[in-house]
Amino acid sequence: MNRTMEQVLVHPDGTTITLLDQGTDEQGEYLIVEHLVMKRGAMNGPHWHPVLTESFTVKEGMMRFIVDGTEQVLGPGQHIKVLPEQVHQFWNESGDQLIAIHEIRPPGNHWNMFKLMHKLTKQNRLNSKGVPRNPLWLGMAWECIDGYIAGPPIIFQRALFGGLARLARSVGYRI
Incomplete structure (x- = not known):
């Protein structure tokens, strides 16, 4: 891993995106961020990436995903990988906050x-x-x-x- 200087984006509602790491390893370029989401509901609309692979690991709370029409709800310690060209969308389903680790390969403009x-x-x-x-x-x-x-x-x-x-x-x- 190539450690980077931690950068933190704090939104007015307390939602926080922390850049944990970015660099290149044996699998190529990557970006790893931590999402602390304070608001329940959709985090994005349905979309897809031609090249990117995204992986999510829930640390705290519940996160719902729909990937190519299949719905899955993840809790602490659970993981999902979204491959290129898969249509996906995700939500914070937690009563309180959601904390999830998000890895993007290659990072593109994320x-x-x-x-x-x-x-x-x-x-x-x-x-x-x-x-x-x-x-x-x-x-x-x-x-x-x-x-x-x-x-x-x-x-x-x-x-x-x-x-x-x-x-x-x-x-x-x-x-």
Whole structure:
């Protein structure tokens, strides 16, 4: 493992994302973060990644996953791996807080996504579902997921959201 300096993103509601480690090992590049989630409910919408593999291990609380239509609820010590091209979504099902370790291989832009969503949350620029209100920020966020939203055709997402991201960068938007 290549140890990195710990970085912590604390959201106004107490939700915290801590960068635990990133680097390269015999399996390739990786990013490991810890999620401390204070709010019950969906943590994202259904999406998929062409290249990324994500692994989750629940440390505290309950976490629900739907992966390619199969639902699974995990408790402390349980683990799930989401492979490339699998449509997935997950929720905090805990009465209180959820703590989960999240490993991303290769990491792609995921840390930038966490930083961007932290920034937008602190600036109150997200709607009640956690989606950026401003279309240019939406394009920037979409670009960071290293994947696609389940449903809309890929060509549509690349044209619309990719175009919004290019426009946002051209007028000075930065993560």
